Amino acid sequence: MTVTTDSVRSALEQTSELDRVESHLHPAGSFDVADHEVPTGREEIWRFTPLKRLKGLHADAPLDGRNTKATWNAPDGVRVDVVTGDEATDLRGVSGWAPNTRFTARVLAEVRATLLVDVPADVEAGEPIVIDVEGTDADVTSGAHVVLRFGRHSKAVVVLNHTGSAAVSAVVEVVVGDGAEASVVSIQDWADDAVHLSHHQARIGRDATYKHAAISFGGDLVRMDANVTYDGPGGSAELLGLYFADAGQHIEHRIFADHTAPRTKSHAVYKGALQGEKAHTVWVGNVLIRKVAEGIETYEENRNLVLTDGCQADSIPNLEIETGEIEGAGHASATARFDDNQLFYLQSRGISEQEAQRLVVHGFFNDLIRQVGVPSIEQRLLTTVEAELAKNVLKDIGSLAAFGSDD
Amino acid sequence: MSKLVITDLHVTVETEDGPKEILKGVTLTINEGETHAIMGPNGSGKSTLAYSIAGHPKYTITSGSVTLDGQDVLALSVDERARAGLFLAMQYPVEVPGVSVSNFLRTAKTAIDGEAPKLRTWVKDVNGALERLNLDPSFGTRSVNEGFSGGEKKRHEIAQLELLDPKVAVLDETDSGLDIDALKIVSDGVNRFRQREGKGVLLITHYTRILRYIEPDFVHVFVDGRVAESGGKELADQLEAEGYDKYLKAVQA
Structure with missing residues (x-):
């Protein structure tokens, strides 16, 4: 078992109240920006992130730029709105968390508006609530605060869909009421020059279910922290991730499941593929x-498939246990190239090497795409995986009509 | 036509101590319509022969030749060999997570034929093949070989044999690990294939049991990387009675 105490402890500092653990690695959670030094890159939680490419978002870049356009749909009974003033102020920290980084503290302090998705108690949204965020300029920096509130016994799917060019730091706070069933899918399908630094913080109510899916394909630098705490016993979190890094891209995903209540569950599966010179992915599971x-x-699991030379996948699961009275705890991490035996088996059935590689990659992601469980985006994800494959694995043969949908 | 000719085949594998020769001059001809059984003790190189014919990258051919209907098989890539008409039913079929059996079969059939199979007849063909091998139609939605029982893996191999319809099938210990019912189902599948016009079969096995159900035209005793003796099916009966001891002693002597 891997126990990297420093990493868990530094992640831990973001939760207030509970038995705080002293750590020199990271300041305590605080809404006051002045409490957060500009990171140098030597900190445990920043050591993989190329700060120079963040366009100052980790430091003091302005957060009031206009570089995105957001559009959305609101099914019956669901409120989706940009709120300001006291209403917006009251929503800061609604997930029961105090900022643990400078960029999150700055977003809460400086961004005045909040995009609020409010699913009232007992409401079941008939269709996914899709928020399209389209970036318009990667040379402009901005900040965003989003609150997704799922009332008691409500049920809804929210999709945050990021495209285009922008440099954004974002805090997404999620409140999942008792007994609610909430899904949040965040798709980072940015253009090549985008920079996206985000923190998703969820508080899961008693007996509630929360599914979070982080899907990152595009952008020069994408980093997301997806964290959960529990507001009562019986809560369950499924944390899914799918990423595909190309040459020069830095894609970093961190999760932190903080089991703050008895009989809670967390299950994390992150899968990534890498291709091209200096494609870099990071996964840290706390x-x-x-x-x-x-x-x-x-249980937490991270698997990486390295498709070409010159890529780097860092994968660090950390599990810290303060009570032995548990049902189960485990983790798995694997980073590998194509399995020669799999390719041989497929090729021995007449399937060309490239087609075999394509099948293996699709297969690698297929189960995960199904687990995301939003039919309207399943096909899009399959298509995007296909488009990513076309850049390397399939570049010599173009598109083959032979590949059908997997039934 | 389907004539597989193996001539003085020498094969090595890389080991920590350098290359090690496994096949030491195998010569064998499988004419159209013939079934040959290769029998031998563990470690004699039987599976190496199967994988070398199919083109597994782990094995290096140092000399000799393999031709299928006069075409140089060794010059072809693994997938080209399959498209030329070779099929290897593996002893340990490989799991391919997330790739459904039906997608796999359709992709393979498309590759072998050079065009996608007609949907209506293809679905019927697949369901028929699965049913004949006593595999539930829902089998098509499962990931290739993932979570399959030993018997399911072998029956899936033979379903592929029926659907892909090669010229020559190499069956590598297809009988190992099967109970008697599964053995009969698998043997029936192989026999259906043999009944097709001009098909060749190279049946590699450790035990004589399967030869009660699949009657070979020729039996070869394989010891220490080469054919030690060839004969008709009566040779299998002799092996059943006497075992491989006398061949092994001859090698050690």
Whole structure:
């Protein structure tokens, strides 16, 4: 078992109230920007991120630029609105969390408006709530605060769909009411020059289910922290991730499942593929099982498929256990190239090497795409994987009509 | 036509101590319509022969030749060999997670034929092949070989044999690990294939059991990387009675 205490402890600092653990690695959570030094890159939570490419978002870049356009749909009974003034102020920290980084503190302090998705108690949204964020200029920096509130026993899917060029730091706070069933899918399908630094913080109510899917394909630098805490026993979190890094791209995903209540569950599966010179992916999975968290279950898994030379995949699972009274805890991490035996098997059935590689990559992602569980974006994800493959694996043969949908 | 000719085949594998010769001059001709059984003790190189014919990258051909209907098989890539008409039913079929059996079969059939199969007849063909091998139609939605029982893996190999319809099939210990019912189902599948016009079969096995169901035209005893003795099916009966001891002693002597 890998236990990197420093990393879990630094991630831990963002939760207030509970038994705080002293750490020199990171300041305590605080809404005051002055409490957060500009990171140097030596900090545990920044050591993989190329700060120079963040366009100052980690430091003091202006957050009031106009570089995105957001459009959305609102199914019956669901409110989607940009709120300001006291209403927006009251929503800062609604996920029960205090900022643990300078950029998150700045977003909460400086960005005045909040994009609020409010699914009232007992409402079941008939269709996914899709918020399209289209970037218009990567040379302009901006900040965004988003709150997704799922009332008691409500059920809804929210898709955050990012495209175009922009440099954005974003805080997404998610409140999942008792017994609610919430899905949040965040797609980073940015243009090549985009920079996206984001923090998703969810508080999961008693017996509630939360599914979070982070899907990152495009952008020069994409970093997302997807964290959960539990507001009562019986809550369950499924944290999914799918990423595909091309030459020069930095895609970093961190999760932190902080088991703050008994009989809660977390299950994380992140899968990535890398291709091209200096494609770099980072996955850091932090799980903390606190003393109170008896009877919990956790499992985290990260798999990376390296398609070409010159790529780097960092994968670090951290599990810290403060009580032995649990149902189960485990993790797995694997980074590999194509399996020769798989390719041989497929080729021995007449399938060309490239077609075999394509099948293996699709297969690698297929289960995960199904688990995301939003039919309207399944086909899009398959198509995007196909387009990514076309850049390297399939570049010599173009598109083959032979590949059908997987039934 | 379907004539597989193996001539003085020498094959090595890389080991920590350098290359090690596994096949030491194999010569064998499988004429159209013939079934040959290759029998031998563990470690004699039987599977190496199968994988070398199919083109597994782990094995290096140092000399000799393999031709199918006069075409130089060794000059072809793995997939080209399959498209030329060779099929290898593997002893340990490989799991391909996330790729459904039906997608796999259709992709393979499309590759072998050079065009996509007609949808209506293809679905019927697949369901028929699965049914004859006592595999549930829902089998098509499962990932290739993932979570299959040993018997399911072997029956899936033979379903592929029926659907892909090669010229020559190499069956590598297809009988190992099968209970008697599964063995009969698999043997029936192989026999249906043999009944087709001009098909060749190279049946590699450790045990004589399967030869009760698939009757070979020729039996070869394979020891220490080469054919030690060839004969008719009566040779299998002799092996059943006497085992491989006398051949092994001859090698050690």
